[in-house]
Amino acid sequence: MAAKKKDSERFSEIRSSKALRDYSIGERFEAGIQLRGTEVKSIRAGKAQINDAFARVEKGEVWLHNAHIEQYAFGNIHNHDAKRIRKLLLHRRHIDKIQRALEAGGQVLVPLRMYFKEALVKVEVGLGTGKKLFDRRDDLKLKAVQREMSQALKERPR
Secondary structure, X not given: OOOOOOOHHHOOEEEOOOHHHHEEEEEEEEEEEOOOHHHHHHHXXXXXXXXXXXXXXXXXXXXXXXXXXXXOOOOOOOOOOOOOOEEEEOOHHHHXXXXXXXXXXXXXXXXXXXXXXXXXXXXXXXXXXXXXXXXXXXXXXXXXXXXXXXXXXXXOOO
């Protein structure tokens, strides 16, 4: 009998809606995250937010701050703290590269999305520089023009 395919509806991805709006992202890194059991269950249920989260390099390790993972509804007294600081797991060469970029100034390390890769939770972080107000307006204008072009192409007779 053939193996049953994995249920694609269970796959959940948590995105930061503010990250791409407020920052122009350069280099991206995929990092593991150190979690407790109830945190994984909450993320699988989609009960996490990384909109206000940021990452820092402290003592040669990368830490994720302000990521909100709700307490597991069916947890017990050993449930996790929702806003605790979590360690990101990266290769040493990536940590060194990130640390050099942050020390040079003008860049921040922002979590972009949190997702499952097989059974593991991964966090995609990116080095970004803050956008000014006029940069955001230019992005909105560009999106509006692209939307109008795609609608015009759809309405065009074939």
